[in-house]
Amino acid sequence: MSTTRKIAVGTLAAALGVSTLTACGTDSGKDAGAGGTASKTVTLVSHDSFNASPAVLKEFTRQTGLTVKVLKSGDAGEAVNKAVLTKGAPQGDVFFGVDNTLLSRALDNGIFEPYEAKGLDRIPEAVQLDKGEHRVTPVDTGEICVNYDKKYFADRKLVPPQTFDDLAKPAYKDLLVVENPERSSPGLGFLLGTAARYGDEGWQDYWKKLKANGVKVVDSWELAYNQEFSGSAGGRKAKGDRPLVVSYASSPPVEVLYAEPQPAEAPTGVSTGTCFQQTEFAGLLTGAKNPDGGKALIDFLIGRKFQEDMPLQMFVNPVAEDAQLPELFTKHGAEVDRPYTVAPAKIAEKRDQWIQTWSSLVLK
Amino acid sequence: MALPVAFFAVFFAYPVTAIVGRGLRTDDGWQLGRLGDVLGRPDVLDVLWFTTWQALASTALTLLVALPGAYVLARFDFPGKGLLRAVVTVPFVLPTVVVGTAFLAVLGRGGLLDELWGVRLDTTVWAILLAHVFFNYAVVVRTVGGLWAQLDPRQEEAARVLGASRLGAWRRVTLPALAPAVAAAALMVFLFTYTSFGIVQILGGPAYRTLEAEIYRQTAQLLDLPTAAVLTLVQFAAVGAILAVHARTVRRREAELALVDAAGTARRPRGAGQWALLGTVLATIVLLLLLPLGVLVERSFDGGLGYYRALQDAGAGGGTFLVPPVEAIGNSLEYALAATVLALLIGGLAAAALTLPPSRLRSGGGTRTPAAGRLVRGFDALLMLPLGVSAVTVGFGFLITLDEPPLDLRSSWILVPLAQALVGVPFVVRTVLPVLRAVDARLREAAAVLGASPWRVWREVDLPMVGRALLVAAGFAFAVSLGEFGATVFIARPDDPTLPVAVARLLGRPGELNYGQAMALSTILMVVCAVALLLLERVRVDRSGEL
Numbered sequence: 031m032s033t034t035r036k037i038a039v040g041t042l043a044a045a046l047g048v049s050t051l052t053a054c055g056t057d058s059g060k061d062a063g064a065g066g067t068a069s070k071t072v073t074l075v076s077h078d079s080f081n082a083s084p085a086v087l088k089e090f091t092r093q094t095g096l097t098v099k100v101l102k103s104g105d106a107g108e109a110v111n112k113a114v115l116t117k118g119a120p121q122g123d124v125f126f127g128v129d130n131t132l133l134s135r136a137l138d139n140g141i142f143e144p145y146e147a148k149g150l151d152r153i154p155e156a157v158q159l160d161k162g163e164h165r166v167t168p169v170d171t172g173e174i175c176v177n178y179d180k181k182y183f184a185d186r187k188l189v190p191p192q193t194f195d196d197l198a199k200p201a202y203k204d205l206l207v208v209e210n211p212e213r214s215s216p217g218l219g220f221l222l223g224t225a226a227r228y229g230d231e232g233w234q235d236y237w238k239k240l241k242a243n244g245v246k247v248v249d250s251w252e253l254a255y256n257q258e259f260s261g262s263a264g265g266r267k268a269k270g271d272r273p274l275v276v277s278y279a280s281s282p283p284v285e286v287l288y289a290e291p292q293p294a295e296a297p298t299g300v301s302t303g304t305c306f307q308q309t310e311f312a313g314l315l316t317g318a319k320n321p322d323g324g325k326a327l328i329d330f331l332i333g334r335k336f337q338e339d340m341p342l343q344m345f346v347n348p349v350a351e352d353a354q355l356p357e358l359f360t361k362h363g364a365e366v367d368r369p370y371t372v373a374p375a376k377i378a379e380k381r382d383q384w385i386q387t388w389s390s391l392v393l394k
Numbered sequence: 395m396a397l398p399v400a401f402f403a404v405f406f407a408y409p410v411t412a413i414v415g416r417g418l419r420t421d422d423g424w425q426l427g428r429l430g431d432v433l434g435r436p437d438v439l440d441v442l443w444f445t446t447w448q449a450l451a452s453t454a455l456t457l458l459v460a461l462p463g464a465y466v467l468a469r470f471d472f473p474g475k476g477l478l479r480a481v482v483t484v485p486f487v488l489p490t491v492v493v494g495t496a497f498l499a500v501l502g503r504g505g506l507l508d509e510l511w512g513v514r515l516d517t518t519v520w521a522i523l524l525a526h527v528f529f530n531y532a533v534v535v536r537t538v539g540g541l542w543a544q545l546d547p548r549q550e551e552a553a554r555v556l557g558a559s560r561l562g563a564w565r566r567v568t569l570p571a572l573a574p575a576v577a578a579a580a581l582m583v584f585l586f587t588y589t590s591f592g593i594v595q596i597l598g599g600p601a602y603r604t605l606e607a608e609i610y611r612q613t614a615q616l617l618d619l620p621t622a623a624v625l626t627l628v629q630f631a632a633v634g635a636i637l638a639v640h641a642r643t644v645r646r647r648e649a650e651l652a653l654v655d656a657a658g659t660a661r662r663p664r665g666a667g668q669w670a671l672l673g674t675v676l677a678t679i680v681l682l683l684l685l686p687l688g689v690l691v692e693r694s695f696d697g698g699l700g701y702y703r704a705l706q707d708a709g710a711g712g713g714t715f716l717v718p719p720v721e722a723i724g725n726s727l728e729y730a731l732a733a734t735v736l737a738l739l740i741g742g743l744a745a746a747a748l749t750l751p752p753s754r755l756r757s758g759g760g761t762r763t764p765a766a767g768r769l770v771r772g773f774d775a776l777l778m779l780p781l782g783v784s785a786v787t788v789g790f791g792f793l794i795t796l797d798e799p800p801l802d803l804r805s806s807w808i809l810v811p812l813a814q815a816l817v818g819v820p821f822v823v824r825t826v827l828p829v830l831r832a833v834d835a836r837l838r839e840a841a842a843v844l845g846a847s848p849w850r851v852w853r854e855v856d857l858p859m860v861g862r863a864l865l866v867a868a869g870f871a872f873a874v875s876l877g878e879f880g881a882t883v884f885i886a887r888p889d890d891p892t893l894p895v896a897v898a899r900l901l902g903r904p905g906e907l908n909y910g911q912a913m914a915l916s917t918i919l920m921v922v923c924a925v926a927l928l929l930l931e932r933v934r935v936d937r938s939g940e941l
């Protein structure tokens with residue numbers, strides 16, 4: 031392949047020459063590729079939903095002298111799959127955002143190095159799904175639940191549904207919109223929740239009932255929540271006519287946060303008997319250029335500072351027991367006592383088959 | 395010719411081969427038997443069938459709707475024409491996320507049609523087809539219109555004087571001259587709709603899937619690389635076949651045209667028929683292109699100027715961005731500029747190489763061989779391939795190949811313009827080539843006889859004639875990069891989002907303010923595109939210095 035290499039170098043030189051010309055005069059603070067010394071930056075690879083306040087990232091720099099570079103790599107599934115594809119030549123040092131539905135794929139492909147984070151004792155053992163080897167460290171949890179439009183049910187003097195069973199009742203016919211589990215992580219979470227609730231075989235009957243009860247399927251959370259759902263700001267504008275949607279337990283506080291003016295009460299509520307728990311993990315990537323910086327970053331992710339910053343940045347719950355939830359969450363959020371879960375190994379084994387069965391059952 | 399070939403080898407052939415190889419090569423060599431396995435699956439056949447027929451329908455519909463528009467914009471002179479030309483191009487550069495949302499607001503539940511007549515078209519094929527026309531209207535208007543404006547009307551007049559009927563004159567004079575451009579436009583539209591992804595995802599609902607959407611699903615979501623690789627090859631073969639057919643048509647039809655300056659060919663419409671045509675075209679543009687855009691703008695102002703003000707906070711979108719979303723505009727413009735320069739350079743060189751008289755392409759022995767002709771044709775087709783190869787495949791190919799020095803570009807900002815240029819080059823080539831080929835070779839020969847070097851011939855003869863086409867091409871390349879969403883999305887980058895990516899992120903978060911900001915940012919993106927295109931419209935390259 032030496033000719034390819036030669037051509038490559040020639041082309042690259044030309045391309046870079048051109049781009050330098052165009053970049054002249056523009057104040058581009060962009061990192062020109064693999065520049066910068068490895069010891070001064072640590073690279074965090076994550077999904078598009080990753081957020082942190084600049085102040086908190088600066089705090090990490092103050093503590094360690096390292097700058098965090100964030101690479102957003104697509105949605106959760108895509109980001110994990112890219113990490114698998116680039117195994118051994120990873121795009122960064124730490125990966126954050128692999129959740130329990132994808133965990134087995136990541137672990138089986140061996141993309142993480144074991145590392146026992148400092149401060150792990152403040153994290154409940156229940157969410158430490160790789161306790162034996164510490165290849166991943168839990169960072170946050172969130173629940174996927176049905177949200178309801180309070181006004182719709184109040185206007186009709188109808189009690190909002192609270193459980194999976196309720197959703198299949200005639201009183202709630204043609205009211206629910208869900209996401210396609212194949213293309214959307216809340217959609218998958220909801221399907222897994224039904225599988226946890228009704229068992230390996232029973233969930234299919236349940237979905238037949240849901241289908242008979244007029245469940246609507248759309249492809250993405252955006253469409254479901256901002257177009258079809260009558261309780262969200264976007265949905266009200268789009269004249270959405272479905273008062274029930276699969277979203278997150280943290281969606282109601284968000285509706286409050288981003289409304290102008292902020293209402294005293296959230297316009298939406300959570301059906302707490304329909305929740306599936308997602309836990310997100312971080313891990314040190316095998317072949318990281320800056321493993322020591324990566325370890326420090328994982329420690330920081332479960333540190334109190336970052337844990338308390340997360341809720342309003344990513345609308346998830348901290349895992350650390352000493353982290354305080356913001357008032358917005360305690361006031362408008364929902365307490366989910368018993369969210370449903372499925373073991374990662376079982377998800378890995380059954381997911382594709384379940385999704386296929388679901389498709390032929392619900393979409394055909 | 396060397397530079398374009400090298401560019402394509404490194405940034406296209408190598409990554410695509412690598413990712414396909416991951417799926418089809420094991421330790422025992424290539425597993426081509428997988429081709430048959432995958433292609434025998436009924437779900438795959440469904441996807442193939444749907445992809446093909448919707449692309450054909452979309453192309454036919456687009457030509458039907460847009461050709462009158464191309465004629466009007468090329469041959470009629472009326473106030474606001476430049477603005478209109480820029481406006482029709484705007485849809486083409488909007489991210490599919492935005493278009494999907496806008497179309498839902500018109501066709502979907504509680505949308506305009508629903509309120510007026512109780513008609514709902516979302517999750518139907520019609521929504522997909524209409525959105526495809528919306529996107530590709532500009533392709534036809536600009537490719538065909540660009541040439542139409544430069545055809546000498548006196549040729550048709552001469553035919554009329556010699557006794558041809560109006561229709562006959564048009565059929566024998568104008569149509570043959572236009573055919574390559576129409577074919578090129580149809581080809582582009584077909585390619586775009588064949589590889590349509592975002593639109594189908596948003597408007598089609600879960601029931602419809604194109605090949606491109608299926609490749610994405612298999613790669614990004616299921617990590618089923620063998621299936622994805624097979625589908626990529628199928629798409630490759632299909633696109634290759636289309637291009638081969640196209641190349642044959644163009645070669646058969648290629649005529650040397652007498653091109654004149656576009657400024658002189660347009661006239662004010664005369665007579666009721668022409669005015670009616672103009673009116674119809676304008677009405678079409680308003681209904682099909684402006685209405686969805688209008689809905690977007692209207693929603694962005696729902697909160698007065700509040701959404702726009704919110705865009706300037708670094709905390710906008712609840713910290714979705716580490717920088718104010720407004721900065722995404724700057725990022726986008728920088729990327730687009732870099733991508734445009736790259737695309738013009740590579741595409742311009744390629745087009746020049748393709749029009750060189752065959753004798754200049756010495757294949758060793760110095761005489762023209764059939765092999766040299768084939769080489770040129772192969773090169774021509776090669777340049778078009780990126781349009782038809784899935785952005786997903788290219789993005790993932792980048793990911794697994796550009797990971798070691800000197801090509802460790804995975805997190806470099808240059809990767810984005812590179813990927814965008816890859817898509818931009820075919821536009822440049824397709825826009826410039828018909829005009830370049832139409833330049834009378836005798837002019838070049840005369841210049842050469844008079845002692846001009848090849849470079850000078852190109853500068854003195856070709857450049858003035860293709861200047862306008864180059865500008866149009868630059869506008870296209872710029873606009874494509876500005877709205878490009880596919881490839882860009884698959885490239886992980888430090889947190890400096892482009893406009894489309896920023897819009898998608900805002901739409902992906904709950905809350906009124908985020909939704910409003912997404913609409914506001916889309917509106918800004920529209921305006922930026924319109925202004926950029928309008929500026930290009932104003933530039934004229936002829937020496938008379940008129941603006």
